[in-house]
Amino acid sequence: MTKNPYQPMLATVIAIKEEVGGNRAIKTFKLEFQDEKVKENFNFLPGQTIMISLFGIGESMFAISSSPTEKRYIEVSVMKLGKVTNALHEMSVGDTVGARGPYGNHFDIEGWKKKNLLFIGGGIGQAPLRSLLNYCLDNRNEYDNLEVIYGARTSEDICFKEKFDEMQKQQDVDVHLSIDVQEEGWNHFVGFVPANLQRLNPSPENTIAITCGPPIMIKFVIQNLLELGFKENQIYTTLEMRMKCGIGICGRCNIGNVYVCKDGPVFSYDQLKDLEGDM
Amino acid sequence: MENLVLSKEKLPEMLTEIASKYALFGPIEENGFTSFKHINNSQEINLDYLLTRISPKSLIFQQTETLFTFNKGKEVKVNTPKTDEAKRVIFGIRPCDARGYSILDPVFEGKKEGDYKDPFYTKKRNRSTLIGLSCNKPDLNCFCTSFDDSPASAKNVDILFTDIGEKYFVDIVTEKGKELIENLSKLFSKASEENREVREKVEQDAINAITRHMNTEGVVKKLDKMFNHDLWQKTAMRCVGCGICTFLCPTCHCFDMQDEAILKEGARIRVWDSCMYPEYTMHASGHNPRPARMNRVRNRIYHKFSYFPKNDKIFACTGCGRCIDYCPVNIDIIDIIAKVKEAKT
Amino acid sequence: MVDLKNLIEITKKIISREDVKYIVGYKKGTYGFQIMPAFAYTPEDAEEFIYSPLCSKNLAVYTILEEKLPLKRGEEEDKRKIGVVVKGCDSRAVVQIIQEKGLKREDLVLIGIPCRGVIEPKKIEKMFPNQTDLIEVIENDNSEYIINIGGKTHKVPKNELLSDVCKSCEFPNPPLYDVLLGEEVEITETEEFSKINELDEKPTEDKWEYWKEHFERCIRCYACREACPLCYCKECMADTLNPQWIRRSVNLSENTAWNIMRAYHLAGRCISCGECERVCPVNIPLMELNKKIERDVKKMFDYTSGLDEEEKPLFGMFKPDDPEDFIL
Amino acid sequence: MEEFEPNIIGFLCNWCSYAGADLAGTSRIQYPPNVKIIKVMCSGxxxxxxxxxALQQGADGVLIGGCHPGDCHYSRGNYLARRRIAVMKRLLEYIGIEPERVxxxxxxAAEGRKFAEVVEEVTEDIKKIGPMKKxxxxxxW
Incomplete structure (x- = not known):
């Protein structure tokens, strides 16, 4: 029989890190493939996605949030929202999940060498960016300036918080955080991410801007980037859609004639603006 | 192409022969409509039908399919499901429905090296031999000729039967077809020139009997300019979102995947889904890229007449007319495309 | 008989009002005996409106299909009324929805049509197959349908083409309307529930054999649900994943559960328009289930749906002396 | 052949029927063990x-227990349940599911003996008609 692309490989949850608590809880799961060969040889690139199965519950597509430089395991950061993610948040270390992938295209890590990278994330949208950011940090001298603009609803909702602090201090990355509404003790920006972007006014010179977050945020971030003088091919985003098969057959994740699962999730605004479709 | 004739009274014998070696599927009438079913007795078959209510895509792209089974709990295991290994013959398929398979092939079998292949579809497709049956009397909403096809087209079948009165005119199209007939050659005789002429006439008569036509010229380009046209809202106003069009369509291929489980074991299955349902694209966050019927109706038309031609160089419509026949609110795809052609942009 | 001029004139008058968004009625379809729902936004649109015995579709469904999409910034909700052309059963559907607080009476303008029964599309298409040209059907005073096809006039006895649900219709006149077109129709003797009673008396195994065959065929497209004016839950039990009441796979067990679920949720609510059965692509006699419940409900609780907006829903109330002969 | 032991799911209301079942137990009244009880707050x-x-997932019968009319802890839950179940029961019968199953x-709470008798009767009846397969x-898979 030809290989069954719907059949997942087994992976063990080897660590769980609680990033955000409360109603919009986010956890990062470290997964290790059970098959020794797969564990050794599983390769992916930043931006690619993976289908995580919970047997008896269902399957969901997540961006891999760890960097490919970290070998022998992968990480996914998941917000508790639907049936699968709720069940995933109930998991504990040692439990088995299914995983198939990696799927989709990726960030152009080769082509972006020697460039400035501007990461603009909102909420859980930082997850796919984290993979690329960590990759860049591991290959710090290949890339020029790294800058992160990140916003969340409240200070409680900021994910990868410690990492941001660490980057700012040690790794020569400019991090600009924001929250939506003023809170006591918050001394960074207050307002939405697009507004923070406008305020910071980054230079488009030799820069690639990569953004991910809620659809409405992406829309205004792109608008603002264009106003700041970024060209269409300097703006990248990674999209999400409801997905079932992950391989371009089941038909639900299309934007125009493009399937986000296999032709995406990474799109330049250049491609996106010509795509007429429901997003 | 080799041409033979089979006299009608020998048909049951042929079917019985085939049924003894293959899993034979054919049209059977039940409860006032025909559908393709497994056939044990050639008497059951009903060739007096025009189109089966549910398209024969269900034979290859089954409505419910087990993708894999699993054991859950402490010892998690994933198992490949048992699949149907039987060689099949699908008898009596109409040329338009056979064309439906050809349209679906690139979706499930991949277009190029390295594309994912759907093993369930591919396997059933490869193991099936199609014996087509030409339509002598097309239906009111038949418009296969609009897609460069004909009611007696042999392009997408392995063998084609055409009713020429007392006999069937038989076109052997592919090697697979030849192989099937080989052992049955005693039932057939060589086709005469006269037979061929009758066949041609039957085909021409059938083509002439088709009254409805869809002009697809330039539609892909036109649709590119019509995404925000109010035609979609106007059409969608009367759509009730029932999804019959997609369930009966021979080229609709969307599916849902769900887990079914009892305490210790279960399976992931896939079932037909429909882009006409709001749940189809609903994100867990509550965001829905296609929140209104307008978006969904538009997506259906675009998928068939813009996205498919762009990706696979073919319109995802066979002209079978099922969606027109069974739409409860008279959403008529011929009419829509005609309106697209007329629309000002 | 509905006077077409009158219908158009009234529609025009109503659509000219500032507080009316659009009116749903019928217009000619694209071929043969087809009729399609039409939406009049302007008096000109109303010119297309027709009414004939072919207008079987229950338009009440469009009152609940109005999609409330999130408003864009600065956009204001359009609170204008919707007008609907309603027959007896359509009006009852509206009454039932209002009763359940799914709609507000003041959001609707109802153009009532006393209904003499509608033609079953399947029946007429079978009798006169392959009609490309649009065909008009008129009913005469002798309970016959006059059908003009290619210059030839056919007279068909009404009973041969009448929709089955209409044969047992008790309420051809709309119980709720703003304008009524024409005279109320007299209610004729009905053959109500005869089919239900027949099956009801058969042994259990025969009943199961009968339904098993039908349910096995169900393809679970849920068209019955979508076409039903009373299936307007925001999220249907059949679609919820957590908990998942019925599995999505298509087999006898799940199909039966779905069909029980659908019929049961219409208990004391179904207004017998027959839309579910009309749209079913695999000819399941869904109305027999609905009628069965309707009969039981009438017998046990003396309750009929869709007549009074002030009435309480069947399962939202009780009488202390409800029958309890089945209780141990 | 082993005798068929039916699985019966009992949905019992917290305030009366469940307490009744409890009483049957504490009074050591013997009754068939075929009923698997699920406690719900009210029959309504x-x-x-x-x-x-329940019938789909392996039950051969379902028993629903509530308070006597007028005794409902929530004053009207059992009346509502009576209506609902009456309609459902008849619908199931119409489809061809034996009336004994529902x-x-x-x-x-004081009728431990009655509970035992009911369970006995229900179990006997279902034993007669055999397992639910329909x-x-x-x-x-």
């Missing part, structure tokens, strides 16, 4: 689809 809480679902009873999930 029982979605009639529970019945269908039963309803009023058992008060709409049971096959769970074969």
């Amino acid at each position: 809480r029982i979605n009639p689809m529970y019945v269908v679902n 039963r309803m009873t009023w058992v008060s 709409i049971r999930r096959e769970n074969v």
